[in-house]
Amino acid sequence: MNLKATIGMETHVELDTKSKMFCSCEVVETDEPNISVCPTCLGLPGALPVPNKTAIEYIVMLSLGANCNITNEGMFHRKNYFYPDLPKNYQISQFDFPVGVNGSLEIVLDEELHSVEIERVHMEEDTGKSVHIGSGRIDSATSTLLDFNRSGIPLVEVVTKPVISNSKMAVAYIEELRQLVIDLGISKGKLEKGNLRFDANISVANEDSNELGTKVEIKNMNSLKSLEKAIDYEIMRQSKQIEKGESVIQETRHWDENKQVTISMRTKEGSADYRYFSDPDLPNMIIDEEFINNSKKNIQNLPTDKRKTLKESGLSLSDSNYLDKGDKWLYDLYLSTVENTKDSKSTFNFLTGELQGQMRKAEIDELPDWVDSEKISNLINLFETNEVSFTSAKDILAKLLGEDIDPISYATDNNLIQSSDDEEIKTLVTSVIKENQDIVERLEDPEDKLVGFLVGQVMKSSENKVNPGSVKDILLKELFG
Ligand SMILES: [Zn+2]
Incomplete structure (x- = not known):
């Protein structure tokens, strides 16, 4: 039945x-x-x-x-x-x-x-x-x-x-x-x-x-x-x-x-x-x-209106609904941040994952008053364009929640900007290939998991100062032409 x-x-x-x-x-x-x-x-x-x-x-x-x-x-x-x-x-x-x-x-x-x-x-x-x-x-x-x-x-x-x-x-x-x-x-x-x-x-x-x-x-x-x-x-x-x-x-x-x-x-x-x-x-x-x-005059921006605005910014329905039901400051911060990042999903993920996660950990309910959408969007853009690694972005965020810093100058001053200098990367790639000949011989195609291992070796030898995307491109070119 x-x-x-x-x-x-x-x-x-x-x-x-x-x-x-x-x-x-x-x-x-x-x-x-x-x-x-x-x-x-x-x-x-x-x-x-x-x-x-x-x-x-x-x-x-x-x-x-x-x-x-x-x-x-x-x-x-x-x-x-x-x-x-x-x-x-x-x-x-x-x-x-x-x-x-x-x-x-x-x-x-x-x-x-x-x-x-x-x-x-x-x-x-x-x-x-x-x-x-x-x-x-x-x-x-x-x-x-x-x-x-x-x-x-x-x-x-x-x-x-x-x-x-x-x-x-x-x-x-x-x-x-x-x-x-x-x-x-x-x-x-x-x-x-x-x-x-x-x-x-x-x-x-x-x-x-x-x-x-x-x-x-x-x-x-x-x-x-x-x-x-x-x-x-x-x-x-x-x-x-x-x-x-x-x-x-x-x-x-x-x-x-x-x-x-x-x-x-x-x-x-x-x-x-x-x-x-x-x-x-x-x-x-x-x-x-x-x-x-x-x-009626007292009615404005109801949940359905907010959800519509969020969807129009490029978010999925469930992500829009999540922000719709959250704190008002987070909704406002998202909308003003996404204006400058232009990447809705990555902005959503950073705010609801990293930002909220770190705030929970630090047991703070409100954003410090020096944290604004300009600083947050600059930070998101830094890792979206691979200028800093995601790990560095998380560290910068932690710093920003504790004191009034400018994410861009902080990244520069603390040597966190990754190099996209092809010549520099090529030198590192060449030496990693030389040191790992046994692995290079086992590589079958560009999808091989061992490629990831070699990229990791290059990153390590650069102390994470180079852009992993560029490393992979140059490595594959060297290996498979
Ligand atoms: Zn009474």
Whole structure:
């Protein structure tokens, strides 16, 4: 039996606003509990919510960035359930009139572009935080404390249609969404801080079937690695059950990072269980053309635009996607460097391989302020034109990261410039041929591996001061005519 998996992603993005969604409490990042709370976000009787305009603007921006249609007349709903960290006993959310609908995000997998359809983008508010004392886990805690600093922080939920077919695609989608919210400037987008939290709805069905299998929701994946592993595990678990003729139960499962398995949490509740109804404390939300146009003004250079610019510079799709998702300074440095080097691949390799590698080793996050694209492109051009060896280029880079030097004068002053003087090389070649007669006699053709050995001998005798390309040309001419 051939089976196929279908995945839909639900992602909560924490918005980077100054204040909370329905009160003026400051959004704080602290371990000190309950310092940014008021009657509204504590759910005290009589307290009324007032929507945060900036948060609505951010949600409109994200909807536009994800190519959604904007619902002009939106509505706030109450999603009713009890939990100790939800003091109102309901969460203000949106139900049948989300801000954005029917969008799509372009993602990159290897050298291919795919489109992930977005079903909806809507507003939510965060809950408080339960802190389990003792073990950190609810089932073995001695007590549980409540911190309401997080209560009421604006969230936006982005829901895809069930169109993702494997774990790699799900990871690429989250990476794209993360970059989108960073480039829009609406969220810090830090996964390790929980700025993006994702659940996956996974079902497995017969490959020929037009219907989806039973949906299982997977929660508690807090990194892209655990997302990938949890999806792979869950597809395997459901497939095995179907192959044995057993039916898959519709439920919510929890990814157990230690055991590397998904564990049943509860049978899945449907939206009817939450008794959604429109919030009587909040009027309908009118998002008119003027508001949309104002939000549009803040949108520039999104991941798709950056990828296009990078591709136009001559990079492959996957290399473009790599730089697109990296630090902004690296993206800017690449574009200004490639102007002077004209070799996109070699510039990409040098920046992402050598430069980033050496920075990691030296444990520096930012380029020293004397390192600019002119110095970097001069350095790349030095080894691209074989004026210095790649080994020397790496040494010059290491020096440059430590102090303000000019790569060209440094190479000259330290005798690193390789000679392309044919006469000088010819003298060295002749003596290496003489000293290695036994090897020369064994040579069969110009492709022989031993040619490389002889080139190495010439380089060695010159103390790496000659250009290896010229050495090979002259050596082959001497040997094979
Ligand atoms: Zn408050």
